[in-house]
Amino acid sequence: MASDRRTLLADAALDVLADEGIRGLTHRAVDRKAGMPTGTTSAYFRTRAALLTGLVTRLVRLDQAELHTLAESLPPPRTVEELVDGMVLLARQRLTGEGRRRSLARYACALESVRDRELREILVPRENAGRDAVRLFLAAHGVTDVENRSHTLLTCIDGLIFDRLVSGGEVPREALEGLVAAALRQDPGIRSSRSSRPGASP
């Protein structure tokens, strides 16, 4: 029961953060958002740091669940089209409704984590169904540097989502296609003269 209450409060904290920004995130605001008596949030999360940790832990769990559900609902992508379909869907989910609120909270928490090692460790990119799908896809298409290429691809999508979160509109399919094409492209080391510039790795 206690753990349900904690989850409920963490969800309310997520909502406060999304609606009012990091400045608005106080124990009292979470009590209000959760419709619970003043003091409830402090009883479960004594400090502001504990509240943030609880919020971020919940956020990561929800994100993981979302990616899992998305991966279950789609076949493992075999063509570029199918991979892009999944990415379009994910971008849309992250820009609307609940997903939008979570995105706002996610970027705010990422910025907080610059000054907070504990948050950073919770937020560190981890194994998940979405990352797996991208990784398997790239490997199946002969990409050798799968780890870096998938990280770059997913990080760029984050950049596109951040931009639309602030400015409105959808992430255009064409942009996602470009990112997949970039991830699949042949190792540029093969084409260009690198010998003159050590460190600018292939």
Place this chain on the structure above:
Amino acid sequence: MASDRRTLLADAALDVLADEGIRGLTHRAVDRKAGMPTGTTSAYFRTRAALLTGLVTRLVRLDQAELHTLAESLPPPRTVEELVDGMVLLARQRLTGEGRRRSLARYACALESVRDRELREILVPRENAGRDAVRLFLAAHGVTDVENRSHTLLTCIDGLIFDRLVSGGEVPREALEGLVAAALRQDPGIRSSRSSRPGASP
């Protein structure tokens, strides 16, 4: 003189935001950071909104100046290598020293701007020397959809910088090469059939 004092306070506000996050940004903290008597910041920026507006205006001006200086110091990029050189340099500037502090402030302000139309208008991507260089480069290489492609390219770089800002490390040259390759790639509409799935472009 008044305007110098304003600039000085806006710079101090930027520092406070970078060091302490949006929660730490108070008039008093800016007084302290600027080494000025309590009340000075309030005299120049009466409300917190005015302080944020002053900060963001100054941030945009510094960003514009940085891009201008960078563009002056490099020849207009003619090859992919040259364009990537400029992007590597910019990413490095935005991840170290003063640039890193400005990046932290920039992303925090962008998130604030979701709830603040005035900030959003100041932060809206505008003409600048960096954007121009990318646009001219793409046009010279036969890209037809220059506006969207440069926006996507620059937005993805922002995503890569955000990631490194939080996790550490540099933006890898290889990732930037991939983004340029994506921006230059032939209009995918030429290759595949659009008729079967309108909007789900090739």
